[in-house]
Amino acid sequence: MTTVTRRRALRYFGVSVAIAAASFAMPTSAQERTSIRIGYAISKTGPNSGGAGITTLPNYQLWVKDVNDAGGLELPDGSKLPIEVIEYDDRSSAEEVVRAVERLAAQDKVDFILPPWGTGFNLAVAPLFDRFGYPQLAVSAVTDKAPEFVQRWKKSYWLLGGGHDYTNALAGLLSKAAEAGEINKKVAMISVADGFGIDLVTAARPSFQEAGFEIVYDVTYPAGTTDFTPMINEATGSGADSFIAFSYPPETFAITQQAQVAKFNPKVLYLGVGTGFPAYGANNGENAEGIMSLGGIDPNNAENAAYRKRHEEVVGQAPDLWGSVVTYNSLQMLQQAIQRRGLDKEAVADELSNGTFQTVLGEVKLEDNQLRKLWFGGQWQNGQFVAVAPVDREGAAPAILPKPEWK
Amino acid sequence: MKTIIGFAVAAIAFGLLALAPFYLDAYGIGLLIGMTGYVTLASAWGLFSGRTGYVSLATVAFFGIGAYAVAALNETLPYPVILLVAAGIGLVVALIVGLATLRLAGVYFVIFTFGLAELIRQLVTWFETTVTGTLGRYIFLPLGPEHIYWQLLALCAVTLLITWWVDRSRLGMALRVIADDEVVASHIGIDIARTKIALFVISAVLITLVGAIQAPRWTYVEPAIVFNPTVSFLTLIMALLGGAARLWGPALGAIPLFILFEWLSANFPNHYSILLGLLFIVIVFLLPRGVVGLLERLRAPSAPLDQAAGTSAPAQGKAASQEVRG
Numbered sequence: 001m002t003t004v005t006r007r008r009a010l011r012y013f014g015v016s017v018a019i020a021a022a023s024f025a026m027p028t029s030a031q032e033r034t035s036i037r038i039g040y041a042i043s044k045t046g047p048n049s050g051g052a053g054i055t056t057l058p059n060y061q062l063w064v065k066d067v068n069d070a071g072g073l074e075l076p077d078g079s080k081l082p083i084e085v086i087e088y089d090d091r092s093s094a095e096e097v098v099r100a101v102e103r104l105a106a107q108d109k110v111d112f113i114l115p116p117w118g119t120g121f122n123l124a125v126a127p128l129f130d131r132f133g134y135p136q137l138a139v140s141a142v143t144d145k146a147p148e149f150v151q152r153w154k155k156s157y158w159l160l161g162g163g164h165d166y167t168n169a170l171a172g173l174l175s176k177a178a179e180a181g182e183i184n185k186k187v188a189m190i191s192v193a194d195g196f197g198i199d200l201v202t203a204a205r206p207s208f209q210e211a212g213f214e215i216v217y218d219v220t221y222p223a224g225t226t227d228f229t230p231m232i233n234e235a236t237g238s239g240a241d242s243f244i245a246f247s248y249p250p251e252t253f254a255i256t257q258q259a260q261v262a263k264f265n266p267k268v269l270y271l272g273v274g275t276g277f278p279a280y281g282a283n284n285g286e287n288a289e290g291i292m293s294l295g296g297i298d299p300n301n302a303e304n305a306a307y308r309k310r311h312e313e314v315v316g317q318a319p320d321l322w323g324s325v326v327t328y329n330s331l332q333m334l335q336q337a338i339q340r341r342g343l344d345k346e347a348v349a350d351e352l353s354n355g356t357f358q359t360v361l362g363e364v365k366l367e368d369n370q371l372r373k374l375w376f377g378g379q380w381q382n383g384q385f386v387a388v389a390p391v392d393r394e395g396a397a398p399a400i401l402p403k404p405e406w407k
Numbered sequence: 408m409k410t411i412i413g414f415a416v417a418a419i420a421f422g423l424l425a426l427a428p429f430y431l432d433a434y435g436i437g438l439l440i441g442m443t444g445y446v447t448l449a450s451a452w453g454l455f456s457g458r459t460g461y462v463s464l465a466t467v468a469f470f471g472i473g474a475y476a477v478a479a480l481n482e483t484l485p486y487p488v489i490l491l492v493a494a495g496i497g498l499v500v501a502l503i504v505g506l507a508t509l510r511l512a513g514v515y516f517v518i519f520t521f522g523l524a525e526l527i528r529q530l531v532t533w534f535e536t537t538v539t540g541t542l543g544r545y546i547f548l549p550l551g552p553e554h555i556y557w558q559l560l561a562l563c564a565v566t567l568l569i570t571w572w573v574d575r576s577r578l579g580m581a582l583r584v585i586a587d588d589e590v591v592a593s594h595i596g597i598d599i600a601r602t603k604i605a606l607f608v609i610s611a612v613l614i615t616l617v618g619a620i621q622a623p624r625w626t627y628v629e630p631a632i633v634f635n636p637t638v639s640f641l642t643l644i645m646a647l648l649g650g651a652a653r654l655w656g657p658a659l660g661a662i663p664l665f666i667l668f669e670w671l672s673a674n675f676p677n678h679y680s681i682l683l684g685l686l687f688i689v690i691v692f693l694l695p696r697g698v699v700g701l702l703e704r705l706r707a708p709s710a711p712l713d714q715a716a717g718t719s720a721p722a723q724g725k726a727a728s729q730e731v732r733g
Contacts, residue, residue: 045680047631089676094625094632095444096672099437103673106434120543123627131433145545152547193536195543195629202540220536222529 036073036343038064039086039110041100041125043117046092050249052117054277055140055323058315060085060114063331065314074339086110094124101125105132111343112334119143119195126153135349137330140323142166142199150369155349159326159371163203166294169376169389170204170270171211173399174242176391178213182401183267186240188217190231192248196273200246216240223248228255232264241402242268249274256284256291260406267402268292276321276378276385288380290403295322296378296387298395307360321378321385325360326371332359421564428553436552440624442665443559447617448638449646449657450566454573455610456643457651458582459603464639465504465520468527469497469611471633473618475531478544478628486548490619497615498608500527505604521639528634535630543629550623558620566613570654573609578602641668648690650699659698 040060043052064083067073072080086108090097097116104110105128113134115122122141129136130153137157143149144162177183187208191197197220208215217238219231228251235243243266245255252274259269274280275293284291297304304325311319311328319325334348336357341347356365364371377389379399388399424443428436448466456463476493484492508519535542573579581602584592593599622628641664649660667686671679694701 044677087676089672089679091637091672091679093635093637095441095621098624099434099441099669100672102434102437106432120625120627120629120632123545124625124632127626128433193532193542194631198536198540198542222532 033081035084036081036112036338037084037086037108037110038112038114039088039104039108040114041088041090041097041104041116043092043097043121044089048092048118048121051140054320056117056327058311058317058319059324059327059331062311062314063328063335066310067335073335076340076342090116090121094121097121098124098128101128105134112338112345112348114331115139115141123149126156129153130155133345133349135334135345135352137334137352139327139330142196144199144203146370147368154369155345157330157352157366157369157371159330160323161371161374161376163199164207165374166376167200167204167207169391170244170292171207171213173377173389173391174208174213174268175211177268177399177401183241184239185212186214186216186238187242187244188235188238188240188266189215189219189244189246190217190228190235191220191246192223192225192251192272193220194223194248196248197246200272204244204246221251223251225251226254228258229262232259232262235266236262236264241266242270244268244270245272247272247274249277252293253280253283256280256287260287263406265403265406269403270377275380278318278320281380281383281385286407289382290379290400292377292379292388292399293322293385294377295320296375296385296389297321297325298375298387299384299397300395301360301362303360303362326374329357329359329361329364333357333364417564417567421560425557425560428556433552436556438669440552440556440559440621441669442662443556443563444617444621445641445645445661445665446658447559447563447566448614448642449649449661450563450570451610451613451617452642453646453649453651453653453657454566454570454613455606457646457653457656458573458579458586459606460586461509461603461607462517462643463520463607463610464517464636464643465523465611466614466642467634467636467638468520468524469501469614470618470638471524471531471630472497472500472527473615473620474622474625474628474633475544475630476615477548477619477622478546478633481546481548481623486550490616493615493619494612497612501608501611502604504611505607509600509603509607521636524634524636524639528630531634532630543627545627546623546625548623552624555620555624559617562613562616562620567654567658569609569613573606574654578605582606644687644690648694648697650697653697653699656697656699 042057043049064085068082072082074080086104088100088103090100101113104113113129115136115138116125117140119141122138126136126149133155135155135157136153137159139159141158142160142162143158144164146158146162149156149158174183174187178185189201189204191201201220205215217235217240221231245252247255252271255271259265269290270292272293275291276295281288299305307325307328308319311324333352337348337351337355340355341351353366353369356363375387378385379388381397381400386397387395388397390396427439431439448470452463452466455461473493476496477489480489480492504523508516511519532542581592581597584595584597585599585602589599618633622633625632645661645664646657647660648664649658650656671682675682
């Protein structure tokens with residue numbers, strides 16, 4: 001009985017293979033160029049869709065609309081071609097994002113590929129961008145290994161800094177405040193036991209030690225924790241003037257609420273991802289005042305203000321105050337590199353490495369394929385998330401210390 | 408004689424598939440990697456679940472163990488040794504889990520295996536945060552997509568060979584008796600627990616190796632990436648569509664479904680999840696016994712039922728009905 005079944009089965013197996021072969025042998029016809037094809041794979045569903053839907057995807061859409069409304073991408077000869085978008089959903093799966101980028105490069109033969117969201121996914125596709133020669137303008141990937149990656153993948157660009165940048169900037173700000181006698185030299189830290197929290201807390205320990213701070217409380221909690229009362233109580237008793245939480249959005253919101261209930265008002269309150277969401281400022285109103293986090297914007301930058309307004313009109317929500325503007329900036333860099341050097345990927349990559357660009361961040365020039373001139377710390381001041389660190393950078397607002405009382 | 412012909416045809420098919428990377432572009436190879444990966448996962452899943460009726464959702468637990476072992480060891484050990492260590496870890500975990508749980512019946516086992524993936528993910532996270540102080544790990548191995556594909560193809564062949572061998576061995580005989588009636592089986596002296604554990608361990612080691620071989624493709628590994636529960640569900644639905652108790656059944660389910668998923672995600676990226684859900688419902692209602700079951704039913708008028716359906720059909724029916732209940 002089994003051989004009969006197997007023979008039948010084999011026949012079907014063969015048919016399936018033939019179908020498979022036919023499906024990826026589909027020809028892509030050469031045609032007169034009427035558009036510039038730009039593709040990307042992004043997490044539209046699954047656990048990563050929250051972050052991708054705030055920092056990355058709206059900016060891709062806004063940029064494509066801005067460019068096409070202005071007649072398209074300009075080429076060196078002055079002609080303009082509209083952008084044709086090819087978009088895939090990676091469903092928050094690493095295997096899916098790898099295959100989608102292979103499809104964009106080998107099947108769709110797009111002119112440029114925009115990177116996915118997240119450190120892990122940017123690394124997953126980096127070898128492919130490199131193999132196919134596409135420049136990779138990675139924004140939503142905070143990594144201390146960027147200098148190493150640039151050596152490995154020459155056309156990769158890392159625009160959001162590494163964990164040490166953020167914690168060094170914070171330590172610098174706290175040192176300045178401690179020297180001025182505004183706070184004591186003790187910090188209490190909690191961090192989420194997941195990629196972001198671990199990267200940041202591992203970087204923070206040496207940063208604070210070098211700055212002469214004593215870490216009096218340092219615990220890690222599992223992602224999804226909802227009750228922070230015990231940690232807040234311990235931090236209250238630790239005698240530290242600064243409380244730092246490297247948290248994810250749900251916890252950032254929860255800690256803000258529970259600190260108010262516990263009347264826990266440290267002189268420095270620094271929270272993680274989510275603090276820079278427009279909704280955070282809107283929900284917490286006056287109570288957001290004085291709270292610090294990663295990122296921040298320069299309110300005196302007119303181009304950035306115009307970008308924020310346009311983002312809100314087109315997308316229907318304000319951009320977040322950390323990665324969004326850097327994402328839009330990366331697209332403007334690509335646009336200007338194409339305008340100067342055309343569609344040759346090699347030439348565009350060279351321009352991205354060495355050129356100077358005028359973007360929503362002002363004048364931008366990469367150092368060793370990395371954006372180093374960034375705002376690493378911000379603070380809510382009068383309803384705006386204002387950049388306060390690094391303290392020695394021009395345009396940094398003075399931090400309000402101590403943090404005002406809860407209302 | 409027929410067996411020899413069957414082997415020859417399979418060998419030629421695998422030989423042709425091994426040549427595919429020389430003719431296909433990167434996307435084609437990527438597609439074959441995904442497809443071969445799922446054929447192997449579904450076949451390995453069918454080897455245990457299809458033959459015992461124990462529906463396991465632990466696929467991604469072992470898949471993730473394999474991937475994480477490669478990520479943890481890729482800088483310290485030569486690659487073949489890493490694969491051996493990964494297989495060894497999979498084996499030990501499967502033994503512990505098997506000894507502890509294979510006395511659970513039906514739906515309790517399903518729930519336990521589902522929890523197992525999350526348990527292992529949390530254990531890895533705990534270990535990484537408290538002991539090593541990092542979470543993500545990098546895999547920089549000099550392996551191109553074609554190397555990953557060839558390894559997967561070889562593993563796929565091994566999986567099918569083991570399945571073929573099990574079906575003809577004393578182990579397979581014992582399984583058929585157990586699937587028919589556990590009480591009878593124990594009365595005639597079959598060690599039920601040992602038989603099930605043996606099969607569970609073989610299946611788990613194969614699944615672990617799929618994860619280990621595929622991991623270098625992602626460069627960066629963290630628990631959220633490798634312990635993605637979707638892998639368990641897709642494997643299960645593929646094996647059930649094809650017919651989990653048959654040698655070629657899981658492959659018959661995995662190949663068309665994989666191509667369909669790919670087509671859906673390339674052409675309907677925004678409606679993928681809805682279409683997938685509808686598809687699952689259709690499969691459960693129209694093909695409760697899988698493609699192979701359907702073929703056998705179509706054949707039934709010309710051949711006596713017991714001859715066409717074979718003795719291992721009850722196990723398959725059991726697996727399918729358990730899925731519907733669960």
